[in-house]
Amino acid sequence: MRLVSLMFALATLAGCATAPPLPKIESLRGDRIGVLVEISGNPTHTHVGTTVFNNFVKKYPYQWNLGAEVRRIIERSVNEAGFTVVDLRQEGFDYQKVAGLIQTTGGKWQVAAGKEEVVRQLREQHKLKALIVVKDAPVMASLECSGGPCTARYVDHSGLYTRSVFGYTSYRAVAAFPWNVYVLDSVADISLAEPLRPMLGEPSYFLRSFKSPANFENLTEAEFQPVREGILSFTQEASKAVVKVLNVK
Numbered sequence: 221m222r223l224v225s226l227m228f229a230l231a232t233l234a235g236c237a238t239a240p241p242l243p244k245i246e247s248l249r250g251d252r253i254g255v256l257v258e259i260s261g262n263p264t265h266t267h268v269g270t271t272v273f274n275n276f277v278k279k280y281p282y283q284w285n286l287g288a289e290v291r292r293i294i295e296r297s298v299n300e301a302g303f304t305v306v307d308l309r310q311e312g313f314d315y316q317k318v319a320g321l322i323q324t325t326g327g328k329w330q331v332a333a334g335k336e337e338v339v340r341q342l343r344e345q346h347k348l349k350a351l352i353v354v355k356d357a358p359v360m361a362s363l364e365c366s367g368g369p370c371t372a373r374y375v376d377h378s379g380l381y382t383r384s385v386f387g388y389t390s391y392r393a394v395a396a397f398p399w400n401v402y403v404l405d406s407v408a409d410i411s412l413a414e415p416l417r418p419m420l421g422e423p424s425y426f427l428r429s430f431k432s433p434a435n436f437e438n439l440t441e442a443e444f445q446p447v448r449e450g451i452l453s454f455t456q457e458a459s460k461a462v463v464k465v466l467n468v469k
Contacts, residue, residue: 393450
């Protein structure tokens with residue numbers, strides 16, 4: 221499953237570079253937006269050192285309730301923009317039903333093969349304008365380009381990402397849950413195109429004032445708190461950017 225998720229993340233990143241332009245999107249106040257959030261697990265510290273011998277990944281038992289918080293932030297942004305939130309899980313949809321719903325073929329946005337009936341149900345039975353789908357999966361934490369080929373650094377789980385080079389350590393909060401935002405009238409996945417692609421494609425948040433932990437390999441729950449706040453700050457910015465592109469009138 222981890223390999224499949226990583227391949228999906230890599231394919232998504234590659235697809236972003238060639239995503240066709242978005243269709244004109246105009247929404248009315250009260251339009252229905254489906255929301256599906258599947259995020260679970262505890263925070264993880266992923267460290268990349270000067271050499272591979274310094275690298276490590278450590279999971280922590282701290283209960284963040286991240287899925288509920290992310291869903292609350294997204295739903296609040298949707299409501300404040302004038303839309304109506306529809307809980308897709310309560311309507312009988314899970315991630316497998318809506319994953320990869322809209323793709324690009326021949327430079328055009330199209331409903332994915334085998335997903336036609338799902339799209340029909342979402343449009344006709346549930347009267348949805350769009351879907352916001354957020355799911356745990358590996359994401360790019362940083363892209364390092366320094367005098368040679370660029371290196372993409374991926375993390376598998378949300379939490380703290382640290383990078384140490386010659387005694388200097390940088391700290392990032394990483395939201396390891398990719399977004400898909402499917403528009404259903406003139407179909408498109410607006411998460412893969414401008415202007416959302418740069419933000420959603422690298423969901424990490426610099427912690428510029430992060431205090432170095434007392435024990436780098438054993439963070440306390442209090443030391444992790446700025447990481448959680450950084451992930452939720454990213455979610456807030458992302459959700460507001462999404463509803464702005466949906467362009468409610």
